């Protein structure tokens with residue numbers, strides 16, 4: 001009997017699964033694009049294990065970097081102390097982010113990177129004795145599972161038990177087409193009481209890989225800037241090449257003031273959140289008054305092993321090979337979309353960089369759409385992990401995926417759609 005069979009799975013509370021009937025698949029190892037299960041299956045991880053694993057699983061270079069770092073120093077307090085892996089990472093990130101970014105703040109995950117951004121934006125106004133109370137967000141937004149990040153996101157079935165405890169946020173419509181509705185609403189509600197405007201740039205991930213135009217976001221940011229409102233780009237999902245450029249904001253003319261980064265930053269190895277902050281915000285905290293400091297810090301802030309993984313991942317990401325892989329995946333998706341023959345059940349096919357999404361028509365459209373399980377099961381029976389967002393099938397692969405593997409995914413999507421058409 002193997003170790004996992006002896007372990008009592010009943011002890012574990014898995015996320016996003018009903019407790020009754022939850023039968024997680026036991027994984028033995030993961031390598032490259034594949035997850036190898038205890039019962040001998042080899043499953044293609046077409047969603048990079050919740051969008052984190054940009055170079056594939058168990059990459060030798062990242063493995064080595066973590067091993068070397070662990071032998072030197074696994075963890076050290078980051079208040080009053082520092083270390084080279086964090087310094088190196090901050091230098092790399094600063095080179096890639098707009099020149100206006102002054103400092104890099106470390107935390108633990110995507111939600112905390114957003115939490116830090118919101119707190120900084122609020123305290124920025126507080127420190128200047130000009131408190132501003134309003135935050136603007138996009139309808140459909142998802143920014144994480146902590147209270148602050150839930151507050152600045154769409155109220156939905158997941159937030160329902162907590163809605164009464166979340167702080168109020170003003171929402172503008174998701175920017176469809178030329179985004180006029182969103183722009184009009186933004187102009188209507190923004191005021192000198194608006195502390196921040198938060199958005200997932202160009203692609204709303206959890207909402208079902210919903211995509212919108214850089215020109216619209218540029219205009220929204222311009223309106224916010226006229227009001228000196230702090231613009232927070234949540235690049236937790238879109239960062240590190242996902243949209244075809246290093247950051248989705250690289251498609252914009254106007255730079256946001258704060259970037260939230262996580263997921264791909266360590267190559268999907270270790271948890272890490274980064275909040276990159278504009279110098280003009282930093283300066284409001286850089287004062288003699290101790291009470292104006294930013295009192296926020298997590299135990300594992302800038303964990304050296306996570307920084308070492310991130311440095312190795314960033315090195316890989318910046319290689320010509322990896323940049324070419326990103327362009328190759330983007331071109332492959334574009335060709336598939338061009339040749340795609342929609343069936344009656346398809347509402348839309350869309351892509352941006354390495355992200356491809358096929359949205360199905362559904363009366364109960366959304367995360368809990370009843371078609372979700374049928375999609376998941378269809379692909380899992382074929383050893384393809386394509387965990388749909390409700391009625392949206394999507395691919396967000398590790399950059400090492402081959403053209404052949406991409407074709408396998410497209411063919412499987414085509415077959416699923418035909419199957420759906422025939423057995424509707």
Ligand SMILES: Cc1ncc(COP(=O)(O)O)c(C=O)c1O
Nearest residue numbers: 109110111142143144205236237
């Ligand atoms: C845009 C965005 N922000 C924040 C988060 C939260 O990140 P984490 O799950 O690491 O807390 C996610 C997670 O999917 C995300 O997509």
